[in-house]
Amino acid sequence: xxxxxxxxxxxxxxxxxxxxxxxxxxxxxxxxxxxxxxxxxxxxxxxxxxxxxxxxxxxxxxxxxxxxxxxxxxxxxxxxxxxxxxxxxxxxxxxxxxxxxxxxxxx
Numbered sequence: 001x002x003x004x005x006x007x008x009x010x011x012x013x014x015x016x017x018x019x020x021x022x023x024x025x026x027x028x029x030x031x032x033x034x035x036x037x038x039x040x041x042x043x044x045x046x047x048x049x050x051x052x053x054x055x056x057x058x059x060x061x062x063x064x065x066x067x068x069x070x071x072x073x074x075x076x077x078x079x080x081x082x083x084x085x086x087x088x089x090x091x092x093x094x095x096x097x098x099x100x101x102x103x104x105x106x107x
Contacts, residue, residue, distance in 0.1 A: 002061060003054045003103065005094035010047040014080035018049075021077065028069045036060035049081075050094075 010018055022042070033040070037060055040053040055061040064070060074089055082090045 001054055001056060002058050003052065004061065005096065006051040006053075007092045007094055008049045008051065008089065009082040010044075010049060011080055011082060012047065015044065015047075018077070018080045021080070026069065026073060029073050032064060032067045032069060036063045038064060 037056045038053060039055075040051060043050045043052075053061065078087060078089050084090055
């Protein structure tokens with residue numbers, strides 16, 4: 001089992017729309033995540049979103065990014081999330097600082 005942490009930033013005033021879009025997750029994206037055993041939770045602090053995701057393997061996690069539905073979802077979400085100059089969502093990997101119990105990876 002692998003797990004990852006990432007941080008994103010909402011555009012000002014866009015949380016309600018962000019939440020609405022995730023509450024209606026596209027079935028094709030849900031299918032890809034389920035097929036690859038991906039579990040995810042996203043926490044919010046002000047305009048920052050902290051994602052914690054798990055998957056059976058790194059290949060399963062990477063399969064989400066490599067699926068054709070993902071660029072379409074990212075374009076949809078780029079309307080409510082901060083993006084870089086190329087219009088890509090700014091997604092920052094979080095290095096593990098501490099883990100304990102079931103999450104312990106020895107980091």
